[in-house]
Amino acid sequence: MTNIKLFSVSLSSLAGGDSQQAVCEGCTRIISDRFLMRVNDASWHEECLQCAACQQLFATKCSGCLDTIAPTEFVMRALESVYHLSCFYCCVCERQLCKGDEFVLKDGQLLCKNDYERERDFQVKSAVK
Structure with a gap:
């Protein structure tokens, strides 16, 4: 039987002017962001919060630029990959x-239909020679 503990998680604002600076439990840096995550009295950057069992980060990262994707952002998806709208472009052209555009995800890179067919x-032709 698996032992599961539930933890209290909250998103807190630093705008309250707390004189003591919060330190991230994950990276041990001072949290100067506008928001921080609080899990059982520990503070975390949103992008550092991770699963205690597998260490998988909870924040979704863009497969194009590798930056965090905010929960309010619109995204494009290709299989398991998630992209900012501005990062969803052909790596060739x-x-x-x-x-609705046709594209191929090859080795983690997006190719439009035309560039994929050209490649x-x-x-x-190279294999025939």
């Missing part, structure tokens, strides 16, 4: 990909 055709 840098054309912004929109909902595929080049590889086929």
Whole structure:
């Protein structure tokens, strides 16, 4: 039987002017962000909060720029990858990909349909030679 503990989590604002600076439990740096996470009296940066069992970060990271994605942001998804809207573009021609566009996710990189087909055709021609 698995032993599960539930913890109290809250999002606190630092705007209250608390004279004592909070230190992040995860990275041990001072929290100067506007918001911090509080878990059982410990303070965390939003991006540092992680699972105690597997150490997986709770914050969602953009697969393009690797920055944290805020819960209020609109995103684009490709399989398990999540992107800021501005990071969802072809890695070859840098054309912004929109909902409904055909694309390929190859080795973690986005390619529009045209660039993927161009690359595929080049590889086929190279293999024939």
